[in-house]
Amino acid sequence: MKALQGRFETAVTLATEAGALAMQMRGAGTVTLKGPQDWVTEADGAVERFISARLAAAFPSDGFQGEEGGVARGGSLRWIVDPIDGTANYMRGSPRFCVSLACFEDRTPLIGVLVAPALGETYVAHQGGGAMLNGRPIRAADTTALDRCVVEVGWSHRRPNPDFLSLCEGILAQGARLRLGGSGALGLADVASGRLDAYVELHINLWDVAAALVLLAESGAAVSPFLEGNGPTEGNPILACAPDIAPALSGLTGFAAR
Numbered sequence: 431m432k433a434l435q436g437r438f439e440t441a442v443t444l445a446t447e448a449g450a451l452a453m454q455m456r457g458a459g460t461v462t463l464k465g466p467q468d469w470v471t472e473a474d475g476a477v478e479r480f481i482s483a484r485l486a487a488a489f490p491s492d493g494f495q496g497e498e499g500g501v502a503r504g505g506s507l508r509w510i511v512d513p514i515d516g517t518a519n520y521m522r523g524s525p526r527f528c529v530s531l532a533c534f535e536d537r538t539p540l541i542g543v544l545v546a547p548a549l550g551e552t553y554v555a556h557q558g559g560g561a562m563l564n565g566r567p568i569r570a571a572d573t574t575a576l577d578r579c580v581v582e583v584g585w586s587h588r589r590p591n592p593d594f595l596s597l598c599e600g601i602l603a604q605g606a607r608l609r610l611g612g613s614g615a616l617g618l619a620d621v622a623s624g625r626l627d628a629y630v631e632l633h634i635n636l637w638d639v640a641a642a643l644v645l646l647a648e649s650g651a652a653v654s655p656f657l658e659g660n661g662p663t664e665g666n667p668i669l670a671c672a673p674d675i676a677p678a679l680s681g682l683t684g685f686a687a688r
């Protein structure tokens with residue numbers, strides 16, 4: 431872990447500074463559409479370039495992949511960054527957004543850091559080291575019944591609305607309460623901290639989930655095999671949930687969380 435300890439400490443510092451940059455830039459600059467309801471602000475690009483440059487200087491042999499710039503550098507140790515997850519919230523002044531920074535070795539998630547600067551929350555985790563929120567250990571919920579659950583269903587234009595609505599109807603039919611927060615990364619982090627019983631989405635991208643996967647693994651949550659197949663390059667569905675409801679939600683959604 432010694433080689434990773436330096437990367438872990440750098441990731442926490444860097445994500446914190448990147449969050450401060452996002453806060454400084456909020457409300458400034460142009461906003462453009464990448465697709466239906468898929469926004470990008472000047473801050474998304476600026477934050478990603480800031481993180482990429484600092485990591486290139488600190489760890490020049492490491493790879494880098496960002497939501498906005500794609501794969502900039504190759505390497506067996508690879509940083510995966512969503513500079514602002516929850517951009518639709520960010521551009522409207524909502525506090526529910528975060529900087530997501532992860533380090534993988536090939537397909538193995540090693541380090542995850544999420545900083546939500548407007549919420550004053552920093553999630554950190556590294557392989558075998560547990561998961562923390564603002565310095566305090568976090569664990570997935572111990573909920574056992576779907577009719578006692580709160581479930582977030584992520585939405586994007588990448589899958590048809592009828593499929594999204596059908597998923598929501600199936601969850602509601604089990605007596606669960608639904609929510610939709612606009613940031614997949616923070617929804618997954620809420621599962622890791624036990625503040626949410628499940629997060630499910632029909633399609634989500636690697637940069638959205640990379641850091642949260644480490645939090646989820648270290649917090650005891652059940653998670654579907656997002657990294658199998660073409661997940662890292664083309665995205666995949668995801669289900670992350672409290673372990674005791676994983677069989678029921680896996681059967682309902684078709685995504686096998688373990």
Ligand code: LIP
Pocket residue numbers: 468469512514515516517518584585586612613614615631633634635638
């Ligand atoms: C977000 C994703 C998620 C989706 C959100 C939002 P972005 O990404 O984490 O897939 O449910 O609506 O799109 O674009 O804010 O970084």
